[in-house]
Amino acid sequence: MKLSNLIASFLLVLCSSAALAQGSSPLVSVAPIGTVVVARGGTASLSIAMRVNKGFHVNSHQPNDELLLPTVVHLNPPEGIVIMNIAYPEAEELALSFAGNEKLSVYSGSFEVTAEVRVPKSAAPGIQRVHGEVKYQACDNRQCFPPKTTPLEFDVKVVRPKVKTSTYTPASPHIH
Numbered sequence: 001m002k003l004s005n006l007i008a009s010f011l012l013v014l015c016s017s018a019a020l021a022q023g024s025s026p027l028v029s030v031a032p033i034g035t036v037v038v039a040r041g042g043t044a045s046l047s048i049a050m051r052v053n054k055g056f057h058v059n060s061h062q063p064n065d066e067l068l069l070p071t072v073v074h075l076n077p078p079e080g081i082v083i084m085n086i087a088y089p090e091a092e093e094l095a096l097s098f099a100g101n102e103k104l105s106v107y108s109g110s111f112e113v114t115a116e117v118r119v120p121k122s123a124a125p126g127i128q129r130v131h132g133e134v135k136y137q138a139c140d141n142r143q144c145f146p147p148k149t150t151p152l153e154f155d156v157k158v159v160r161p162k163v164k165t166s167t168y169t170p171a172s173p174h175i176h
Contacts, residue, residue, distance in 0.1 A: 027138040033154035041121035060091030075132035
């Protein structure tokens with residue numbers, strides 16, 4: 001076998017391996033989410049950190065074209081836990097040749113989605129698991145790929161509210 005054929009065969013295998021690896025790994029990864037601690041009757045902040053693989057972008061939560069699929073976080077909390085005020089970051093406007101004169105509203109690199117976790121006063125103390133997913137459509141500078149889903153999960157620890165201690169001191173020792 002000639003050296004040029006051997007090199008060509010090696011490059012073909014290398015490119016095929018890279019394509020397989022890219023296809024099997026998610027284009028959007030979700031960083032592990034720490035336990036969210038919430039006092040009964042209270043709220044706590046939730047932060048979901050995501051990263052889009054280098055060379056790709058995903059449509060924002062509100063793409064500029066109704067035909068484009070938005071990036072959406074879906075959360076399925078157990079009964080008694082409410083997830084509210086989900087907020088997406090500001091998107092970047094990206095001009096690509098295949099989009100003509102229209103700019104695309106996208107996320108790339110690292111970005112964060114935030115929300116609030118609310119627990120009613122009647123909730124029992126303990127740990128409960130919240131499951132969810134990020135649905136998105138990734139694209140590179142030439143084309144868009146089929147929609148994908150990346151799972152996510154985190155724990156919510158419900159605790160008793162702290163008892164407020166009085167800082168009142170009587171002005172006179174005779175007042176009790």
